[in-house]
Amino acid sequence: MLAGSTTRILFAIRPTTTTTTTKMFTLATRSITSSKKRETVLIDDNVSLYQNAPPPLPFNSPLKHDGSTITTTRILNDEEGIIDVDNRSKLVGSTIYNHIKSIDLETCHEDALDPFYVCDLSKLNHLLQLWHTKLSRVEPLYAIKCNKNPILLSKMVSLGLGFDCASKNEIEMILKLGVHPNKIIYANPCKSIPYIRYAQENEINLTTVDNLDEVYKLQKYHSKCGILIRIQTFDQNSTCPLSVKFGADKKYAIELISKCKELGLNLKGLAFHVGSGCNDLNTIRLAVEDSRYLFDVAELQFGYKFDTLDIGGGFSESTFIPVAETMNHWLNLKFPHAEFGNLKIVSELGRFLSSSLFTLVANITSKRGGSFKERLYLNDGLYGNLNCVLFDHQVLTPKVATSKGVFKYFETCGNLNSGITADESNDDKLANKEYSIWGPTCDGLDCISPNCKLSHEVDIGDWIYFENVGAYTSAASTNFNGFDVVNTKCLYID
């Protein structure tokens, strides 16, 4: 939420009947209080949730073949590139509401309760603006492995972004979107020979290496390719360290420079990655210092004047400001503009550009009661979009979108402290129950949250949502046990 903003949204919707969740909503009351205006509006099923909002989409509106549709156009005005959580939540909430309001459990299509994403594409502009204000010398590329949603990618193409691809399929996908090969970096230091040939045939002329064999492969199969040496970082403290797998230490990097020189290869610079979810400011300093050291060695000992520095990814929105300021500080100190004005500095952003764009909404299909702790079973889980619990070490905060059929998103969204783990609070306002939350498959591993409290009591047919789940979620989901969430429907806000 904007600092100093006083906008609050209070929202209540009464269900038609108190006993069933079959027809969920009829009447809504809204009260918005802000420094500028105060209003209360009564609305019913046929009326938009917000005066400004576009009319709700008819529920049966045809979806595109990929299961996607554009439901909401952007109507709210965000100033100065600052992200106003409340305005965004309004759009996300009304999109969720429009999607679920008329689902009738007794008569709906068998897929009607399937989980769905809401994707706020408009937020991308804000993230990029924020990036440019803090790291104006660094050109952002998008690391496609993080989330390859085709509409997100198209939006990025339209914004002129370049891409970090790690495989033939990723390269192919980006080329098909009409991106020029020189906007693609094949940023995988360990590539198969046929993939290198594919890159050569498609004029992908920039890649990374961190070992001598890769240098030989490039010499043989793509000798004109621009090369960046991927150096290791001290990223043990990052959420997902990458230097356990990739990166040459300084001594080995010098060997690689020497070999490139001997073979007459097109060595252009260095690449590093400080680990995904990096908050350790020292890691950043060391990576930039090591880079400068190797730039000097390359020039003084081997006569290479490097022209590219790739600072990788690792940024997350929650820690962006201090991390970006630190990166900027060390870049300016070690690669001062006066001396390195022509240096091309690029980054490969994954998490930072995609995480907060996506909200996942899943349905409670079953429960196993118990007076104290109840098991809830959702129709998405660790084998599906929420694999981030396993692969990306994320701790998810389940939030209540509907409680016994009553729409609660506007009470629980955004920064409000509505998803609270059992140990954290015994706030009276919370439902007393503790829950464990499970995915739909028959595996005991499929546990989304072993112990949590929810802001409201929930029942079968209610909807639970997860915010900030655009990074490393759908990218690795499976159809295990027949729960097809690989093509989870997505509703877009733009």
Ligand SMILES: *Cc1c(COP(=O)(O)O)cnc(C)c1O
């Ligand atoms: C995964 C990856 C990225 C993106 O990392 P984030 O932490 O999501 O920003 C960038 N570059 C390379 C080489 C990667 O492997």
